[in-house]
Amino acid sequence: MELYDEIFHMCSEHEITFYSTLPCSHNLKLIQKLEELDGKMLENTTKPLIHIPLVREESGISLSAGAYLGGRKTAIVIQSQGLGNMVTLMLSLNSQLEGSYKIPNLLIISHRGLEGEKINAQKPVGLKSKEILDLVGYKHCSVKHISDLQKFQELLGAYDRGQSIAVLVEPDRSKPAYRIEPMSSITRTLKENSIPEKKVKASLTRHKVISEITNHIGNEFIVSNIGHPSRELYSIKDRAQNFYLTSCLGHSYTLALGLALSLNDIDQKVICFEGDGGLLMNSGSLSILAHKKPKNLIVILLDNGVWGTTGNTTTYALNNVNLSSVAQAFGFPKANIKIIFKKESLVECLKYALSNDGPFLFHVIITDEYQDVPILPFSVVEIKNRFMRSIEDTRLSNIS
Ligand SMILES: Cc1ncc(C[n+]2csc(CCOP(=O)(O)OP(=O)(O)O)c2C)c(N)n1
Ligand SMILES: [Mg+2]
Structure with a gap:
């Protein structure tokens, strides 16, 4: 079983049903699976899964906070590169600091920039990822093999008690990066924008x-x-x-x-x-x-x-x-x-x-x-x- 499959399985066992995602080539299979499951009921959960593809990571934090208020447990699947974009939102909504709403959340992070990383641009944020998580009060663990997941299991217990947590997943460099097959020939709809110009005088306060x-x-x-x-x-x-x-x-x-x-x-x-x-x-x-x-x-x-x-x-x-x-x-x-x-x-x-x-x-x-x-x-x-x-x-x- 792949590492991400097992992480997802553990999340489902914890009733995590609200996912938002932004791709890294290493988490793509999980994202595809979540999209397939969107709106469907999983065996071991009581609510249908919701999957939301993001366009910027920080919106995952606010979406998840709203979902939590509505009774869901939430996880966000991202690449480490996105962590810096999320700091204000994580401090304000997820941390345990005074003035924070103290809303728990889980991050599943494809941890780039480590040993063996070929893309140098991944290194600055990748090397600082754990420090960023410490800064925003997320408890975290790093996993490379399925046998490392005991640490994640313990963190899920803390998550159930209101703590925000993150699992940093080291890419498996023994396999080539996964890609979705090109759609090659597709017809796309480029919509027209048709709200006409208008002059309005504001009078309502x-x-x-x-x-x-x-x-x-x-x-x-x-x-x-x-x-x-x-x-x-x-x-x-x-x-x-x-x-x-x-x-x-x-x-x-x-x-x-x-x-x-x-x-x-x-x-x-x-x-x-x-x-x-x-x-x-x-x-x-x-x-x-x-x-x-x-x-x-x-x-x-x-x-x-x-x-x-x-x-x-x-x-x-x-x-x-x-x-x-x-x-x-x-x-x-x-x-x-x-x-x-x-x-x-x-x-x-x-x-x-x-x-x-x-x-x-x-x-x-x-x-x-x-x-x-x-x-x-x-x-x-x-x-x-x-x-x-x-x-x-x-x-x-x-x-x-
Ligand atoms: C990320 C961030 N940048 C800046 C601020 C400071 N700030 C608080 S409210 C506000 C103005 C918001 O304007 P708008 O959304 O148009 O609402 P309005 O106050 O006009 O009703 C700003 C800049 C902030 N709180 N957070
Ligand atoms: Mg305004």
Whole structure:
């Protein structure tokens, strides 16, 4: 049995069912297998497997955090080269430091740059990989042979107790690198982007938009983004179903996506607030959202054209980049994208989205004003625990 097969088997025995991946030639077979198993039930698990191909490793951390909130155990399959990209997200969501959400996660890392490595460019991050994992508080072990996996078994026990862990898998250099056969002749669809130019005058404030939304919803879950959006939501209507993301700029919508995919067993939508700055920072992962198309997700893009929370310097969304077009270009269905700048259409679109299948993207053009509201009075671990209890309550009430 191959080393990766055995690692996967051990993960399944631990009920790990939510995987996100970015390829290295050494982990390709596992990624192919996960893609084949996507949506299928494994013998020894109670939930169908979910596989999400990533476009940047750090989104795996926010997706996994959302999935964890929704009741999943998660693993991310990557090459060591991606580790540096993930540091802020791992510190903010997975570490045991004060201010972290302390959400456990597993990394399965193809550890490059070691002895025998032919590509010199793999060496800087490869040689620092263990130090990076130490820095972000991931417990880790290195494995080369199946007989080394006892160490991983012990770490899985720590993972079950809330610790983030990583297994560094040394490439098997006795075999040639694996490749998928070329598709040779394929017809590709290069989609047209057709959202027309529009001049709009912003008059709604963010405070007004959030107030209208909270006035018109029931028990829907809300994931709100870092800074003033979360603070305004808290002061307008604090509720257990609010998950305030107070770090991880640009990852509110990916966390909400992981959550929405993990809540497909309950009849309750996830509403997510994201900012224009955040979306510009992490727009690539819109391709995942467009590909997975969760029916239960409504993304509210609060576009004020500025990095508002940090003092209102303008973003490229102000006049250069139409984020609706960006979403469409990444494959988001045009019919489900609405540009909104009036209260009446906001309410109408929201009511429609609450009772119809999504995903929806409401691109709400708002002013750059903000309310002087206090910072959140509780810890992020309290936010997490309260939110997870509200999901549990919803599951119980769905059963009874
Ligand atoms: C990675 C990272 N870079 C910078 C910051 C500082 N920061 C916090 S909120 C924010 C502005 C976010 O702008 P946007 O997403 O448009 O939301 P807005 O505040 O305008 O509603 C910035 C730059 C951060 N928290 N994280
Ligand atoms: Mg903004």
